[in-house]
Amino acid sequence: MSTPERTWAADPSVDLDAINAGLDPSLPTADVAVYYPSNLDPAHSAKVTPELLLSGFVAAKDVFGAAGVQLALVAFKTGWLDPRLFEINSAENRADVPSARFTNMYAGAERRPARLSADAMAAFETMIDDVPGADVTVHLVTLQDVFMEFFEQLDYRTWQRKTISTGGLSFPGYMHGDTIPRHMRGVITITDLTKSPTSWKTVAHEIGHKLLNVSHEYRDVSPQHEVNADGGLMLYGEGTEIPAGPEGRYHRERLHRSPYLYTTDADGTRTYNADYQRGGFYYDPIYDGVSVDLDAEKAAHDKGT
Numbered sequence: 049m050s051t052p053e054r055t056w057a058a059d060p061s062v063d064l065d066a067i068n069a070g071l072d073p074s075l076p077t078a079d080v081a082v083y084y085p086s087n088l089d090p091a092h093s094a095k096v097t098p099e100l101l102l103s104g105f106v107a108a109k110d111v112f113g114a115a116g117v118q119l120a121l122v123a124f125k126t127g128w129l130d131p132r133l134f135e136i137n138s139a140e141n142r143a144d145v146p147s148a149r150f151t152n153m154y155a156g157a158e159r160r161p162a163r164l165s166a167d168a169m170a171a172f173e174t175m176i177d178d179v180p181g182a183d184v185t186v187h188l189v190t191l192q193d194v195f196m197e198f199f200e201q202l203d204y205r206t207w208q209r210k211t212i213s214t215g216g217l218s219f220p221g222y223m224h225g226d227t228i229p230r231h232m233r234g235v236i237t238i239t240d241l242t243k244s245p246t247s248w249k250t251v252a253h254e255i256g257h258k259l260l261n262v263s264h265e266y267r268d269v270s271p272q273h274e275v276n277a278d279g280g281l282m283l284y285g286e287g288t289e290i291p292a293g294p295e296g297r298y299h300r301e302r303l304h305r306s307p308y309l310y311t312t313d314a315d316g317t318r319t320y321n322a323d324y325q326r327g328g329f330y331y332d333p334i335y336d337g338v339s340v341d342l343d344a345e346k347a348a349h350d351k352g353t
């Protein structure tokens with residue numbers, strides 16, 4: 049039996065210079081790398097193609113460009129992935145207690161962060177090299193199925209465990225904090241870019257989770273597991289807005305404070321935003337003044353104010 053090619057290398061058919069043409073060094077920029085296994089099952093391969101990944105990236109460039117942020121494609125790599133890692137659970141089960149009832153989901157996640165499953169760790173380690181700058185790069189990793197488990201509350205004392213297959217999953221700071229090895233903390237899995245009429249925005253939406261560090265929320269919609277509505281980038285509908293100010297839940301301000309963003313001066317030196325100070329959860333000190341006090345918001349709502 050011949051040994052498959054295990055080394056991950058740049059796909060020579062992807063012209064990074066053409067995709068990155070016109071970037072302005074003085075504008076805040078985030079680097080994105082894409083990974084595409086060369087041995088995916090034929091029955092899956094149409095769900096994520098290199099063309100769909102690239103068109104999703106170009107759509108994301110426009111979405112973030114409208115909010116004053118550039119995306120640079122710094123690598124498009126292919127290589128062999130152990131087929132036992134084509135389908136994975138996103139997180140290990142140890143953390144699976146229903147989210148805290150007596151505080152909001154972001155504060156609850158900080159108490160009990162999600163942790164990568166062993167298979168997720170192994171898949172990401174195959175593709176993402178531990179090199180300088182890896183920890184401030186967004187890594188779009190193609191897999192065949194990534195399952196996510198969560199609890200849905202049915203009544204006061206009953207929760208139902210749900211397992212859903214994701215089309216994209218962002219492993220965001222607000223869920224994982226600093227439990228992901230640092231060089232791969234920018235990981236996002238992409239598993240299906242064909243499943244809905246809004247799949248063109250999946251790449252942008254997942255990068256949004258990572259760079260805005262928020263769940264599914266928009267203006268007066270508070271964060272939830274799944275929201276099917278049009279409006280902002282962070283809901284599942286057609287919207288792409290990254291709104292500013294308190295009425296926009298500070299999405300644009302949070303984006304511009306992301307540690308993944310840098311500017312480049314005239315001699316080519318990069319200056320990155322400050323790194324997370326307390327694990328990178330929703331209420332990390334880097335977001336002082338641009339986080340919503342959800343417990344206060346809920347209390348005001350319950351009082352009818």
Ligand SMILES: [Zn+2]
Binds near residue numbers: 253257264
């Ligand atoms: Zn989402």
